[in-house]
Amino acid sequence: MQLRAENISFRYGKGDWILKDFNIELNQGEILGLTGPSGCGKSTLAKILAGYERPLGGSVELDSRSFPSKGFNPVQLVFQHPEKAVNPRWQMHRILRESGCQDDSLYRSLGIEESWMKRWPNELSGGELQRFCVARALTRQTRFLIADEMTTMLDAITQAQIWHVVLEYAKQNNMGVLVVSHENRLIERLCDRVVCLRDNAAGRT
Amino acid sequence: MSEISAVTRDSRNSKFFKFIPGLNRRQRTLLMIASSVLVLAAVIMASLLLDNEKIATHFDEKNLGPSLEHFFGTDWLGRDMFTRTVKGLSLSIYIGLIASAVSVVIALVLGMSAATMGKTVDRVITWIVDLFLGMPHLVALILIAFTLGGGAKGVIIGVAFTHWTSLTRVIRAEVLQLRSAEFVQISRHMGKSRWWTAFHHILPHLVPQFFVGFVLLFPHAILHEASITFLGFGLSPHKPAIGVILSEAMKYLSTGMWWLAFFPGLSLLIIVRAFDIIGENLRLLIDPHHAHD
Numbered sequence: 001m002q003l004r005a006e007n008i009s010f011r012y013g014k015g016d017w018i019l020k021d022f023n024i025e026l027n028q029g030e031i032l033g034l035t036g037p038s039g040c041g042k043s044t045l046a047k048i049l050a051g052y053e054r055p056l057g058g059s060v061e062l063d064s065r066s067f068p069s070k071g072f073n074p075v076q077l078v079f080q081h082p083e084k085a086v087n088p089r090w091q092m093h094r095i096l097r098e099s100g101c102q103d104d105s106l107y108r109s110l111g112i113e114e115s116w117m118k119r120w121p122n123e124l125s126g127g128e129l130q131r132f133c134v135a136r137a138l139t140r141q142t143r144f145l146i147a148d149e150m151t152t153m154l155d156a157i158t159q160a161q162i163w164h165v166v167l168e169y170a171k172q173n174n175m176g177v178l179v180v181s182h183e184n185r186l187i188e189r190l191c192d193r194v195v196c197l198r199d200n201a202a203g204r205t
Numbered sequence: 206m207s208e209i210s211a212v213t214r215d216s217r218n219s220k221f222f223k224f225i226p227g228l229n230r231r232q233r234t235l236l237m238i239a240s241s242v243l244v245l246a247a248v249i250m251a252s253l254l255l256d257n258e259k260i261a262t263h264f265d266e267k268n269l270g271p272s273l274e275h276f277f278g279t280d281w282l283g284r285d286m287f288t289r290t291v292k293g294l295s296l297s298i299y300i301g302l303i304a305s306a307v308s309v310v311i312a313l314v315l316g317m318s319a320a321t322m323g324k325t326v327d328r329v330i331t332w333i334v335d336l337f338l339g340m341p342h343l344v345a346l347i348l349i350a351f352t353l354g355g356g357a358k359g360v361i362i363g364v365a366f367t368h369w370t371s372l373t374r375v376i377r378a379e380v381l382q383l384r385s386a387e388f389v390q391i392s393r394h395m396g397k398s399r400w401w402t403a404f405h406h407i408l409p410h411l412v413p414q415f416f417v418g419f420v421l422l423f424p425h426a427i428l429h430e431a432s433i434t435f436l437g438f439g440l441s442p443h444k445p446a447i448g449v450i451l452s453e454a455m456k457y458l459s460t461g462m463w464w465l466a467f468f469p470g471l472s473l474l475i476i477v478r479a480f481d482i483i484g485e486n487l488r489l490l491i492d493p494h495h496a497h498d
Contacts, residue, residue, distance in 0.1 A: 052390060072396035084387040089409040099395045 001028045001063050003049065003075060003144050003176060008058035010044060018044050021058070024195060026144060029174045031167065033187035036197030042180045043080075045197065046148040049178065050077035062143075072100070076137040080149040082129035086121045092132060093117040099136045109165045110135050127158045134162060138169055144176040152181065163190060234486045241479040245298060248476065252295035259288040260445060271464050278464035281457060290469045292445040294476055297427045300361055301480075304430070305422035307365035309372065313415060316376025320384060321403050330373070337370045346429055347438050360439045364426045372418040376411060383407045413491040420484035424477040431473060447473050 004025040011017045018041040026032050026049075036042050047053040049060060051067050060067060062074065076099075079085045086095050096102075096117075110131045121129060130150070137145060145166065151159040167190065170177050179190055187194055228236070263283030271278045277286035319330040337345065346363045353359035383389060384407065392402045427447075433439040434448025442449055447469055454465035 051394065070396070073394040076394070077391075079387055079391075081387075085391055087388045087406050087409075098392060098397075 001143050001176075002026070003060070003062055004064075005045075005049060005055070005060045006058050008048060008055035008060065010041075010048060010053065010055050010057075019048075019055075024049075026176045026178055028143065028176050029170065030193065031170065031177045031179065031191045033191035033194040034178060034180045034197060035182060035184060035187055035194060038182065040197045042182075042197055043148050046077060046146050046178070046180050050075045050146050052077060072139075072141045074141055074143040075146060076139075076142045076144070077146045077148060078130075078133050078137050078150045080152060082126055082133045083121065085133050086129060088121050090121070091117070092119055092121070092124070095121070096132055096136055099139050100141070102135065102139055106138060106165070106169070107135055109168075111161060127154045130154065131162065134166065138166070140173075142173075142175060144178070145170070146178045146180065148180045149182075150179075151186075152183070159186070231490070234489055237486045238483050238490075241483045244479045245476065248291060249295045249298060252292045255288045255291060259285040260292065268462060271468070277468040278462070280453070280462075280465055286450075286465065286468060289445045289450055290447070290472050293447040293450055293469065294472055296357075296440075296445065297430055297447050297473070298476070300357060300364070300430050301423045301426040304361050304364035304426040305368065305419055307361070308367075308369040308422055308426075309415060309419045311365070311369040312372035312376055312418065313411065315369065316373045317380055317403060317407070317411075319373070319377045320380030321399060321407075327377075330377070334370045334373050337367065342367050342429065343432065346433055347436065350433055350438050355438055355441070357440060357444075360430050360433065363433070364429050367429075368422050368425055372414070372422070375414055375418070379411060379414060380407055383410055413488070416491065417484055417488045420480060420487060423480045423484075427473070427477055427480075 002025060006023055007021045008019055008023075009017060009021060010019045022045070024034075024045070034042055034045065044053065048055050051060070051073055062068075068074075096107075112128075112131050112135060116124060116128065116132075124132075134150070147166070151162055154162070163186075166177065169175065179187060181187055261284070263279070265283065266275075266279055267281055267283040269275055269279045269283075275285050275287060277290055279285055280289075315330050315334075319327045345367045349363035349366060350359035353362055380403075386406075389402050389406050392406055393399070397405075430439060431446070431448035431451065434446050435452040437452070439448055440446045442453075450469045451466055454462075454469070457465055
């Protein structure tokens with residue numbers, strides 16, 4: 001399986017082109033890094049690849065087919081801010097179960113405690129919430145994980161713990177991971193291959 | 206800044222119970238709600254307990270001023286005004302409850318569908334809202350009530366179908382905002398349908414608007430019920446309704462029988478204010494930005 005974006009172009013409204021004729025591909029089991037300075041379109045690209053935004057030109061294909069518009073999306077995106085990614089009026093166990101059932105060992109390895117399940121999102125810290133968001137995205141149907149600054153606001157130990165679990169899971173399930181970050185050290189540690197966005201985006205001023 | 210707003214809110218909110226020491230703001234708010242509910246319950250109970258015989262005609266005790274035997278006096282047919290007022294108020298509360306419940310449901314359905322069912326539906330619904338907001342409430346209300354032949358049915362339907370507009374706008378705006386929230390989009394990408402997310406993600410966030418909208422619509426409904434009855438398009442004259450009492454009292458005011466209009470009017474004001482207080486204080490309790498104060 002391959003996630004491939006061909007000649008995609010994107011801009012918000014009538015603004016400057018953020019992406020112009022950009023190409024990127026992510027293979028199964030590959031850990032790909034995406035870097036670039038702030039505001040260069042990393043998050044926009046992540047959203048396009050996961051189907052949250054439609055490119056104005058070009059196409060995003062999964063296995064040479066266009067994206068499924070209904071049903072579970074095999075490309076899951078984990079956002080930077082977990083507080084916004086969970087419904088504040090849902091309890092944690094319900095948030096976890098929304099993506100379908102998973103195994104308890106994954107929760108345990110991510111450091112999710114049983115006692116957190118009955119809590120509300122505003123009773124957990126950002127790091128604790130992000131573990132739930134990661135666990136929610138890692139289902140059997142997930143073929144690609146796009147981590148948009150997934151661990152940026154976490155401390156080094158929590159970062160290491162979460163990435164360890166994610167990489168282990170990716171290896172076991174042959175899942176492709178796109179690591180979007182502006183932390184070069186992290187990208188170097190994790191990734192097999194790195195794409196720098198500034199080099200590729202053509203036609204930018 | 207926060208201190209200033211806290212002080213002003215405090216003084217507006219529950220200065221009535223300030224004199225009781227040892228209560229925090231939350232307890233005072235709850236006390237306000239409880240006492241308002243008690244007033245409303247007392248009116249309904251009293252209307253059930255009071256004898257119908259008292260509002261029958263008694264020509265031997267007509268045109269009496271307020272006394273211990275007749276708190277609000279009697280009218281030109283010798284009917285006890287206190288009994289008429291209490292029975293009228295409970296009828297008004299009943300009409301107000303039904304009418305505001307119906308209009309809140311209309312607002313919820315229209316607001317949700319405007320924001321979830323696409324651009325054309327949204328345009329049609331906002332157009333209808335603008336249309337209804339553009340003409341005076343009372344005119345539409347009279348038209349509907351008159352077409353349906355007056356009576357309690359006409360009043361209820363009339364009030365219900367003219368009061369949903371502003372709440373519809375609020376709910377539509379809220380749904381539009383929630384629909385683009387990250388957790389809703391994530392849910393869509395987890396294969397949940399539009400309706401599933403609307404019910405499970407968006408609806409729980411609308412409960413405060415729904416609830417408070419209901420309570421705030423209630424005084425509107427009662428006042429409009431009273432005013433169209435006063436104008437003669439509402440309930441029939443033999444019913445003990447506040448609007449009927451007030452419009453009849455108008456004819457006798459010039460003869461110096463001030464109690465006919467004064468006490469029923471004052472009671473209506475108190476009931477409306479009681480509901481207003483419940484709505485205001487509930488909003489303070491439920492609104493997430495104030496709930497932990």
